[in-house]
Amino acid sequence: MFCYTLEDLEKIVGGYRKERENLIRQTRLLFREETDAFFNWALSGKTDNFFGIISRHPSMYAIFETIVRVAPNNITVLIEGASGTGKELIARAIHRLSSRKRQPFITVNCSAIPDNLLESELFGHVKGAFTGAVVNKTGLFQEANNGTIFLDEIGELSESIQVKLLRFLQNGEIRPVGGNQTIHIDASLITATNRDLNTRVSEGLFRSDFYYRLNVVKLTLPPLNERTQDIASLTTHFIRLFSQKFNKEVNGIDNKALKILFSHSWPGNIRELENVIEHACAMALGPAITPEDLPQLPGETGENSIGGKTLKEMEAEHIRRALSRFDSNHDAVCRELGISRTTLWRKLKELGIS
The missing domain is CATH 3.40.50.300 (P-loop containing nucleotide triphosphate hydrolases)
Incomplete structure (x- = not known):
């Protein structure tokens, strides 16, 4: 079973930190x-x-x-x-x-x-x-x-x-x-x-x-479904918060559970995500949250679904969607992702995106 630690989740969003x-x-x-x-x-x-x-949106x-x-x-x-x-x-x-x-x-x-x-x-x-x-x-x-x-x-x-x-x-x-x-x-x-x-x-x-x-x-x-790149950061934050509250050593989330979080439309926004992670941390028997730990959520598919992809595949897909949305206008892509042009060029090279 592939599992993302909290450090892995931070890497997902780490490339999108906007210079302030x-x-x-x-x-x-x-x-x-x-x-x-x-x-x-x-x-x-x-x-x-x-x-x-x-x-980080x-x-x-x-x-x-x-x-x-x-x-x-x-x-x-x-x-x-x-x-x-x-x-x-x-x-x-x-x-x-x-x-x-x-x-x-x-x-x-x-x-x-x-x-x-x-x-x-x-x-x-x-x-x-x-x-x-x-x-x-x-x-x-x-x-x-x-x-x-x-x-x-x-x-x-x-x-x-x-x-x-x-x-x-x-x-x-x-x-x-x-x-x-x-x-x-x-x-x-x-x-x-x-x-x-x-x-x-x-x-x-x-x-x-x-x-x-x-x-x-x-x-x-904006609603959470317009800030999907924040789901990983929020999940990390809430896992730390509730693992401490329940005095449990929950320090990650497996790939299938993370897919469910990214696929959900979050009509209740951040408060709903917080409640979901609180429930999951309370139910978790091991160090990582699994789908069985999550409360019942309506399953969804769509552009936010990340499937069983690796971290690099997820990052590449995120950048490709932005490039497609803005017709490869790098300035617009940088604004959307919250990164500098230098970071974007580096990511394109690392991920093999032409």
Whole structure:
């Protein structure tokens, strides 16, 4: 049985590490001591882990670059992406690179709180505001004062709460439920949604003025099936994480199991992959994950399937697909793979690709 160790998986993606020297230089000039954590990450060479976000995909690197540019500016950020793509991790990275990094980071899942309770949770209430309000309550915005508040699933908000949040964005003020006095709050607001807010605006389900206030900087996260080159890095990360959690010596994955991971469409994105690897590590009896250790997944075939190929064959196929997709335009291929032209020429020679 052929088995990939964690070191083997790292070799698969090692050739696609994009040079970040220009970004590092620009960021050093712009943000200096405020981004020590970013410099430590960028200069370490471990460029697949950006504050817990595992990726070497060019589209994600573009998002990382935007984050380090906007984070120090106390600007409103809207994060779009399907469930499981890592929106909260992106929000936390923005907070950690901001001047508020030592202040509170408050997370609210707006869809998890009933609408009749959400207003009180966000803004607080005064005694007697409604039945059961026997004492004054401090809201989450007050708890986030001087820090960052992250509102997930913003597309689910009622119009009345949208109006109150719009007032905060315009004036930096909130009013507790039942209160007569406004309270000034100094906090950054980051929001996220898995909905198309443009469509909801056109359907009259989301206020256009509120949307434009939120959409100062928008980050759109790609689904995992558009980041297949990250599957190996993520698998490596999760195997290490869960083998330690379960105190097991799982240090690899066999070829058939890896084929299943690459073939799956991942509708649940990174969260689904994490759950699959957690299950597999818990079930594994040996040092490598096998197909029997994986939970039941719908089998798929297609361009992401890697079959029983060796590492070099997998790498060559990946490069050939990119060459075909971009009609052998090497600049475009380099951007897609996240490598320099020198690295591409070396890979073409090593792998015998004409």
